[in-house]
Amino acid sequence: MSKIGKYSAWIAGGLALFGALLMLRAPGRVRGLDVDGFSRLPVLEGGRLKPLDSVARNALLAIRGQQEFRWQDHTVLPGEWILDVLFRPQVADQQPIFVINDPDVLGMMGIRQSKERYFSFQQIVPYIDAVQRESQAAQAIEAKQRTRFQGAVLNLFERLYLYHRLKNTMQLEQSPGLAVEVAAPGAPGAAQRQASLAELAYFRAIPPLPGQKAEAWTSSGEALRAAAMGAANAGLEPMARIATAWSVQDAPSFNRGVKDLQIVTFGAWPEAQTQVDHETTFNRAQPFYVGMVIYVLAMLTVFASWLWKPAVLRPAAFGFLCAGAIVQTAGLVSRIVLQGRPPVTNLYSSAVFVGWGAVLLGIVLERMYRNGFGTAVASASGFASLLVAHHLTGDGDTMEMMRAVLDSNFWLATHVTTITIGYSGTFLAGAIAIAWTLRKQFAPRIDPETSRSLSGMVYGIVAFSLFFSFVGTVLGGIWADQSWGRFWGWDPKENGALLIVLWNAIILHARWGGFARERGVMTMAIFGNVITSLSWFGVNMLGVGLHSYGFMDKAFWALSGFIAVQFLFMALAMAPRQFWKRKASRDGADRATPARA
Amino acid sequence: MPVPKNPILRAITSLQLTIICLAALMVLVTAATLAQVDMGTMGAVNAFMRSFVVFWDVPGTQWMIPVFPGGALVGMVLVVNLVAAQGARMELSWSKAGLWIVHLGLILFVAGEFVSSAFQVESQMAIENGQTVNFVEGRDAELAVIDVTDPQWDQVYAIRSGTLRGQGTVAIPGTPVTLKVHQFAQNARLRNRMPNDPPSGAxxxxxxxxxxxxxxxxxxxxxxxQSAALVEPIAGGRSYGTWLVSQALGASQSFTHEGKTYQLGMRHRRQYLPYSVTLKKFSHDSYAGTDIPKNFSSLVHLDNPTTGERRDVLIYMNQPLRYDGKAFYQASFGKGDTLSILQVVENPGWLLPYVSCVLVTVGLLIHFGISMRRSARKREAARLAQAAQGA
Structure with missing residues (x-):
């Protein structure tokens, strides 16, 4: 690499990392209230302790599809939103947080479909009975048989119910409020309110009493009930002050309440503080989102480098790619530490990990061949997989607890990780083959040197992924033998993994036997994308088998589209170079056409 | 690579055949996966993977047209191809050592699957807290005729569902009873009889x-x-009426002949063991505030009078008890955490896949290691040549 190239790589990478670091800035106070301090408080939800920030983000993501929104000329962040939901429901009810896209659901509410897709709870209230009626009807029908309207109305109902539970987590709606309850937990009628609260609470925010087990976090209803029996909880009183202060936006009192609650919580549970601080930082940094942006930069830069100033731009693209890889690695490591688990625990994290593997492989390839293809393919795969991961977050918490069957760090670390690396490899080989195809069809001229190196890359990576998918599949078999007594149960997911192994084996044998040469191997590598995507996502859509932990039905059309595009690429790969131009020589599929004279 | 002269041998050892077999396997695996939605896992596997020929039932007729080679056939051809190619084409050299090991591992792998499909027996053991059980139950049904006259001691005669399916009469050895099987249903649905329902036949x-x-x-x-059958016990030339037996019936039914009482009941096929298992305690935790199961475990006591072995064993997820050729896995639980269901698997070939996977992994590593070194050398040589040209 030339000196100027070296500089541009370091500068590009450094700039991208600097941008990523900017995400870590703590948000300022909202109207003088320490919202950040409040959202760093730990709560128990989904079986694990997490900052309230995570609960707020995931809930808002589930309800609105975004982690923040504009309202009355300012951006409402998850922390502020959850405070309004908990302690100022009359404000939260006016915020446009329910996204409704289905025209029939809108029609049921007498709204014509328009650009406005976000509605407030207040706008929906008049139709709640209708929503409930329709969703009950939909619930009786099996998920696969529901119409689009039934699915949408049920989904809206679930979001409304989540919102309803959130509003009734700390204090009952239309009740005098937490402060009154804390002052007189034994008052007449209080017991009933406590029971409703305990039942509706979405998360448990009151820390355990000293001497209790670490998991014994309670909801405010349960804590109030205990207080009525004489076991006063030191966490209730500051929480009540926070509630009152937020409802009247009294900054000094709110901030003091937050500080006191922090002292109560972290004084008794100091280890919770490191955990929630780490997770809040992770939430704020959004490493996978930032990584996605950096990969796009890398991709655009490498495209530009093929047209203009390659000596500067190609290394710059590589610098971006490395920065993206660093950010994504940091995110992955963060998740591993937070969960105390290997990197792949569900479909979401498998997507993140597949992209990460492809990016690292691409970096190695770029170092070996230095022609920009490694960068292009790696950044495209990194971007695509993070985009897929982003669309898999819809269910809420991406760090949910593992079911007992899957609760084995050893097997998660070996089987799941290896098989996911196998996916990475197969996708990367497919991506390189697509790059080869595009270059063959659209590049103004083709030098055989680069073609040879691309071909070498694909061969090496197919061999690499054959190894990893085989080892991963067999390790899965061993895991199954250990836990169910069946080495091979013909489960759809196992079969999918086997298909990848078989296909990679076919590619290699066809190449060794000379039945497939450059063009054939490239076409087959693209078909590898189809096989891998089917075994990764497609089998989950069948809804049978032991791997139904990753079940999903929405992605069907996305997957079909992806596969259709792969077939298009395969056709392009098979077609003679620039077949639409009459003048292309008839036998010159791979032959270089002379450069412009 | 030497190529055999004989055209048949050439075909058997050819790489084309390997690829055809691999592609056929892909088709079969895909079909078996899709068919699971309708046929269930075992149904699909038996139809596609463990058969020699895949048939197509022409809808509306009794015809079955063979449409594709089955998994067993393809697997056998693949093994033959592999062995033949290995012997005829590949020279025994160090540079091919990796491939030799890989292919040996693959042969073992296919062999392991043949052994499993032929010999693997899966059954279940359901034990309640404090209960002692000395049998495992299979998926099939059997008709048990139990002489319960002696309060100390039951004499059990079991008739397999296959025998019942043939209908006709079955003599119970050692007793004067003969059973006449009027009807047998592999799976039946039972409900209380309403006034206008037809008679059950019993x-x-x-x-x-x-x-x-x-x-x-x-x-x-x-x-x-839930199998059901209509059977008529006949003893001493006298009929004791026609009885309906089914796994769905809870109540025990019995008749008495010459002072001996016989119970009739349909149940899961039992295999009695020379040892017994007692459930001391079943435990199950969920994550705090959720229904997500965190762990299951069964503390059992194993008692084998023939060997004098008596010990406690903790069976939990990913930690089975392997004993006397069988492996006991924690599979499920019920009845408010007082019932533990263990999956019991007997597979004499269970070690084969382990061996084969080690072989293939090591083989692939060796082979790709060798190829990578070769390709690195080539690139180095090309670089040197280029440098020399440039100079």
Whole structure:
């Protein structure tokens, strides 16, 4: 690499990392209230302790599809939103947080479909009975048989119910409020309110009493009930002050309440503080989102480098790619530490990990061949997989607890990780083959040197992924033998993994036997994308088998589209170079056409 | 690579055949996966993977047209191809050592699957807290005729469902009883008989107040068949009426002949063990504030009078008890955490896949290691040549 190239790589990478670091800035106070301090408080939800920030983000993501929104000329962040939901429901009810896209659901509410897709709870209230009626009807029908309207109305109902539970987590709606309850937990009628609260609470925010087990976090209803029996909880009183202060936006009192609650919580549970601080930082940094942006930069830069100033731009693209890889690695490591688990625990994290593997492989390839293809393919795969991961977050918490069957760090670390690396490899080989195809069809001229190196890359990576998918599949078999007594149960997911192994084996044998040469191997590598995507996502859509932990039905059309595009690429790969131009020589599929004279 | 002269040998050892077999396997695996939705896992696997020929039932007719080679056939051809190619084409050299090991591992792998499909027996053991059990139950049904006259000691005669299916008469050895099987249903649905339901065919026992109808065998892996049969015990030239027996019937039914009482009941096929298992405690935790199961475990006591072995064993997820050729896995639980269900698997070939996977992994590593070194050398040589040209 030339000196100027070296500089541009370091500068590009450094700039991208600097941008990523900017995400870590703590948000300022909202109207003088320490919202950040409040959202760093730990709560128990989904079986694990997490900052309230995570609960707020995931809930808002589930309800609105975004982690923040504009309202009355300012951006409402998850922390502020959850405070309004908990302690100022009359404000939260006016915020446009329910996204409704289905025209029939809108029609049921007498709204014509328009650009406005976000509605407030207040706008929906008049139709709640209708929503409930329709969703009950939909619930009786099996998920696969529901119409689009039934699915949408049920989904809206679930979001409304989540919102309803959130509003009734700390204090009952239309009740005098937490402060009154804390002052007189034994008052007449209080017991009933406590029971409703305990039942509706979405998360448990009151820390355990000293001497209790670490998991014994309670909801405010349960804590109030205990207080009525004489076991006063030191966490209730500051929480009540926070509630009152937020409802009247009294900054000094709110901030003091937050500080006191922090002292109560972290004084008794100091280890919770490191955990929630780490997770809040992770939430704020959004490493996978930032990584996605950096990969796009890398991709655009490498495209530009093929047209203009390659000596500067190609290394710059590589610098971006490395920065993206660093950010994504940091995110992955963060998740591993937070969960105390290997990197792949569900479909979401498998997507993140597949992209990460492809990016690292691409970096190695770029170092070996230095022609920009490694960068292009790696950044495209990194971007695509993070985009897929982003669309898999819809269910809420991406760090949910593992079911007992899957609760084995050893097997998660070996089987799941290896098989996911196998996916990475197969996708990367497919991506390189697509790059080869595009270059063959659209590049103004083709030098055989680069073609040879691309071909070498694909061969090496197919061999690499054959190894990893085989080892991963067999390790899965061993895991199954250990836990169910069946080495091979013909489960759809196992079969999918086997298909990848078989296909990679076919590619290699066809190449060794000379039945497939450059063009054939490239076409087959693209078909590898189809096989891998089917075994990764497609089998989950069948809804049978032991791997139904990753079940999903929405992605069907996305997957079909992806596969259709792969077939298009395969056709392009098979077609003679620039077949639409009459003048292309008839036998010159791979032959270089002379450069412009 | 030497190529054999004989055209047949050439075909058997050819790489084309390997690729055709691999592609056929892909088709079969895909078909078997898709078919699971309708046929259940075992149904699909038996139809596509463990058969020699895949048939197509022409709808609306009795015809079965062979349409594709089955998994067993393809697997065998692949092994033959592999062995033949290995012997005829590949020279025994160090540079091919990796491939030799890989292919040996693959042969073992296919062999392991043949052994499993032929010999693997899966059954279940359901034990309640404090209960002692000395048998495992299979998926199939059997008709048990139990002489319960002696309060100390039961004499059990079991008739397999296959024998019942043939209908006709079955003599119970050692007793004067002969059973006449009037009807047998692999899977049947029972309900209380309503006034306008047709008679069940039973003339004695609870079966007279039951309406039943045959339904298709269960395909979903979570479902089990509930077999039913109409049987007529005849002893000493006298009929004791026709009885309906089914796994769906809870009540025990019995008749008495010459002072001996015989119980009739349909149950899961039992295999008695020379040892017994007692459930001391079943435990199950969920994550705080959720229904997500965190762990299951069964503390059992194993008692084998023939060897004098007595010990406690903790069976939990990913930690089975392997004993006497069988492996006991924690599979499920029920009845408010007082019932533990263990999956019991007997597979004499269970070690084969382990060996084969080690072989293939090591082989691939060696082979790709060798190729990578070769390709690195080539690139180095090309670089040197280029440098020399440039100079």
């Amino acid at each position: 003339t004695a026992g609870v079966g007279t107040s039951v309406a039943w109808s045959e339904v298709p065998p269960a395909t979903a892996d979570s479902d089990q068949d």
